Amino acid sequence: MAPPTDGDPQRWVSLIVVLAAASIIVLDTTIVNVAIPTIIRDLDTTLPAAQWVITGYSLTFASMLVIGGRLGDVYGHRRTFVIGTALFGMGSLLASESWSVGSLILGEAVIEGLGASLMMPATLAVLSTSFTGRQRATAFAAWGSIVGSAAALGPLLGGWLTTDYSWRWSFRINVIVAPLAIAGGLLFLPKTKPTGRDEPLDLGGAALIASGMFLLVFGLSEGGAYGWWAPLRSFGVAGVGVWPADAPISFIPIVFLLAVATLAGFYRWERHRAATGRSALFEFDLLRFLSFRYGLITTTITAIGQFGLMFAMALYLQDARHLTAKQNGLWMLPFGASMLASAPLAGRLVGRFGAPAVVRSGLVLQTASLVYLGLTVSATSSFAQVMPGLVGFGFGAGFASSQLTSLILSEIPVAKSGVAGGTNSTARQVGAALGIATIGALVTEQTSVLAGTRSALFFAAAVLVIGICTSMLIPSHRRTAATVS
Numbered sequence: 001m002a003p004p005t006d007g008d009p010q011r012w013v014s015l016i017v018v019l020a021a022a023s024i025i026v027l028d029t030t031i032v033n034v035a036i037p038t039i040i041r042d043l044d045t046t047l048p049a050a051q052w053v054i055t056g057y058s059l060t061f062a063s064m065l066v067i068g069g070r071l072g073d074v075y076g077h078r079r080t081f082v083i084g085t086a087l088f089g090m091g092s093l094l095a096s097e098s099w100s101v102g103s104l105i106l107g108e109a110v111i112e113g114l115g116a117s118l119m120m121p122a123t124l125a126v127l128s129t130s131f132t133g134r135q136r137a138t139a140f141a142a143w144g145s146i147v148g149s150a151a152a153l154g155p156l157l158g159g160w161l162t163t164d165y166s167w168r169w170s171f172r173i174n175v176i177v178a179p180l181a182i183a184g185g186l187l188f189l190p191k192t193k194p195t196g197r198d199e200p201l202d203l204g205g206a207a208l209i210a211s212g213m214f215l216l217v218f219g220l221s222e223g224g225a226y227g228w229w230a231p232l233r234s235f236g237v238a239g240v241g242v243w244p245a246d247a248p249i250s251f252i253p254i255v256f257l258l259a260v261a262t263l264a265g266f267y268r269w270e271r272h273r274a275a276t277g278r279s280a281l282f283e284f285d286l287l288r289f290l291s292f293r294y295g296l297i298t299t300t301i302t303a304i305g306q307f308g309l310m311f312a313m314a315l316y317l318q319d320a321r322h323l324t325a326k327q328n329g330l331w332m333l334p335f336g337a338s339m340l341a342s343a344p345l346a347g348r349l350v351g352r353f354g355a356p357a358v359v360r361s362g363l364v365l366q367t368a369s370l371v372y373l374g375l376t377v378s379a380t381s382s383f384a385q386v387m388p389g390l391v392g393f394g395f396g397a398g399f400a401s402s403q404l405t406s407l408i409l410s411e412i413p414v415a416k417s418g419v420a421g422g423t424n425s426t427a428r429q430v431g432a433a434l435g436i437a438t439i440g441a442l443v444t445e446q447t448s449v450l451a452g453t454r455s456a457l458f459f460a461a462a463v464l465v466i467g468i469c470t471s472m473l474i475p476s477h478r479r480t481a482a483t484v485s
Contacts, residue, residue, distance in 0.1 A: 017184035030154025035167035045101040056109025062429040063214040069121030069422025077122040084118025089178025096171035124421030138347035144402020145343035149336035156329025205281035208266035215259035220433035294473040295408035301467035303431025308439040312456035319449040338394030362399025369393035374457035
């Protein structure tokens with residue numbers, strides 16, 4: 001099956017398949033959060049053990065994204081999408097029937113995480129190779145709004161399922177959707193020609209990037225729990241003590257040093273392979289494309305702001321306003337809904353003003369909304385007072401996130417679209433971990449949750465100002481609206 005042409009309606013069916021797959025991947029990172037207290041009671045486990053269900057998923061996902069994208073480039077994106085979705089469904093089935101926290105971690109954190117790392121780059125590669133021009137802008141707008149709104153709506157869905165049914169339905173949803181996505185993938189996704197079936201996978205590079213990203217995301221995610229410098233508690237693996245609580249310093253700085261050293265080793269290894277004419281896992285020459293280089297930086301910064309807002313607002317609504325998890329989800333509903341509503345408008349505006357301008361306007365709107373929320377939130381703020389800020393941020397995120405992804409892939413050759421898509425998703429994951437870690441530290445250092453929320457919102461606004469500046473470096477010429485093959 002050849003890639004669909006501009007006049008082929010099959011492209012829009014493939015878009016629906018891709019959106020369904022992307023939505024369950026992102027939902028999985030947020031929907032389980034509100035179920036943790038119930039999971040602890042049902043499986044008779046501890047909070048640190050249950051938190052590894054979420055942390056482990058993020059670690060596996062972030063560590064394997066670049067590898068998953070490269071596998072798609074080499075063996076075909078439809079193939080990796082189907083295999084990844086099958087793994088995702090099997091992991092969800094195991095998690096939904098889990099009898100212990102260990103089986104839940106295996107199903108959710110390990111198997112689902114691996115499946116998601118194959119699926120997500122494939123979804124971006126399919127969009128990048130199937131759409132051009134204004135239709136490309138529309139497709140990526142839909143992708144970005146679905147991904148962003150799924151992250152915002154996850155807590156609401158998770159709270160509803162946990163309260164009225166069972167936390168196990170958070171995983172059973174995936175068991176239902178995954179087979180449908182596999183069937184849709186086999187029937188409607190374009191069968192791209194593999195670029196290097198006979199090329200051996202760069203195992204050295206794969207080991208280095210997976211280890212480096214694991215260490216980096218682990219340090220960002222767990223620094224607040226174990227201490228950024230002074231140790232707060234001991235660290236162990238499978239009941240074996242690794243780092244005592246009375247050590248002179250926390251082990252987190254050492255984790256960061258190892259991460260930097262490993263990623264530096266990955267860079268040197270990949271440059272060496274490229275110089276000697278061997279296939280590399282990631283070609284750093286792709287960074288010569290300015291839209292790719294500065295788009296990745298802007299994506300990381302945007303994720304810091306977006307996930308920082310969601311984390312700060314969750315703490316504010318539940319600890320300062322004393323709302324339930326379900327009420328928290330309802331208050332955040334305007335954020336997700338406005339992201340969905342902004343997608344068609346963003347796609348149309350690209351044709352008139354260009355994608356870089358749409359991205360920058362979205363970042364400006366997000367920044368203004370964060371400042372508004374920082375000035376508005378109080379112990380007695382009503383939903384009506386908070387809603388304009390959430391709606392504004394949602395519209396801005398819908399503009400920026402969707403078209404930013406399109407810009408990042410716009411100049412990338414088709415044969416490298418998978419690894420480029422994986423890199424884009426990795427940047428987003430790193431930004432999310434950094435945003436949550438930084439916002440968490442800001443909140444805990446304040447005298448009250450309310451004061452911490454305000455500080456966090458203003459900090460996120462300041463970060464997005466930097467994002468506006470980096471987005472100015474993305475080329476504004478019309479070439480970025482079409483795929484370069």
